Amino acid sequence: MQVEVHIVNAFTQQGKGGNPAAIVLDADNLSISQKQEIAAKAGLSETAFVSSSSIADIKLEFFTPTRQIAHCGHATIATFAYLKQRGTITQVTQATKETIDGIRQIRFLQDAVYMEQKAPHYTFPEANDLPIIYQSLGLSQYYTLKPALVNTGNTFLILEAPEISVLQHIVPNFEKIAAISEKYNLVGYYVFAKSQQAGIDATTRMFAPLYGIEEESATGMAAGPLAAFLYHSGRRRKEYMIEQGRYMKQPSPSLIHINLDIKDDQIQLLYAGGQATLVEKYTIEI
Structure with a gap:
């Protein structure tokens, strides 16, 4: 056929x-x-x-x-x-x-x-898994960064890198990422840093080896959880612009626009588009 x-x-x-x-x-x-x-x-x-x-x-x-x-x-x-x-x-x-x-x-x-996408649901990895998570990205020296597991339809581990250069030079250990992803039923990791470009809120990288995806250039179902994470961590607005794909081996810069539906200071649902x-x-x- x-x-x-x-x-x-x-x-x-x-x-x-x-x-x-x-x-x-x-x-x-x-x-x-x-x-x-x-x-x-x-x-x-x-x-x-x-x-x-x-x-x-x-x-x-x-x-x-x-x-x-x-x-x-x-x-x-x-x-x-x-x-x-x-x-x-x-x-x-x-x-x-x-x-x-x-x-x-x-x-x-x-x-x-x-x-x-649905309203976000948050959980957090166990403390004894944090060193493995950081090591899986080559970030063992940045233990002060606290990841969250955020679901708006699929679950992603959201982690902020301290600066763009750290995000750019991540060396993922796919075996460790897959093990953490399987344990917490994740699609993958969504790692971000504050963007240096005007009009862009975050630059990101996504790793999902458990699903056969080493790195992806645009992930709408991860950008939604990231926008929710940014909102609840104090960087509050109703719209976010998220860039992804710039730091892949074969760069393919992508732009994801997120709109949040807010009521009583809570996200009711959200839309990811482009x-x-x-x-x-x-x-x-x-």
Whole structure:
């Protein structure tokens, strides 16, 4: 069987950079094992499979090269932007997606797409795991930095590096990161530093070896937890601009915009969004 795959870069800046997602349309008749095989052959951090839904505009399922994942920010943005550009989705301002754990809202604003994430839930790693976490990033000398585990749909370990140069020169130990990720049911680590660029709140790096992703250039489902972390750590505003991908081996700077819905000083939900650009199409044999 031949399956057509569409590659769309999400969270681009003026059509450049971003994070590529593979998209498979009309996936209703594909089995779970076939979807996993396609995702492995596509070889990108996530592949999105679009199926019909009786409760939302479309059903979306996400697979990394090694396993299924509940939500994926950049693949969601890529899929809805592409379907809007094709005319498959005709709604002007909003749509919905069905996922394996419920319905999420999608908003359209000019040429950008925004996806809903839940109110954040916080936990913290055990004290005896902190040295392992720091060592897994080569940050053993920065024990005063306290990571948090933040979930807005997926759980990420959020950790602030003391400055950009430290973030830039992180040397990840993927075996240790995977072990911590498995213990705490994390997708991965989202490490950030205060940006030196005007208009950008944080520059970030994301490592998710447990899911077959060594490093990713844009992670919408991690940018949401980071924005919540920034808000609750005193850097309070309703909008954040987060950059990612600048310090990868092959740089691909990406821009993620976060909007927070605040009531009584608490985050009720949030939206992560950005632009997306079609890169190529090809077929995979399964």
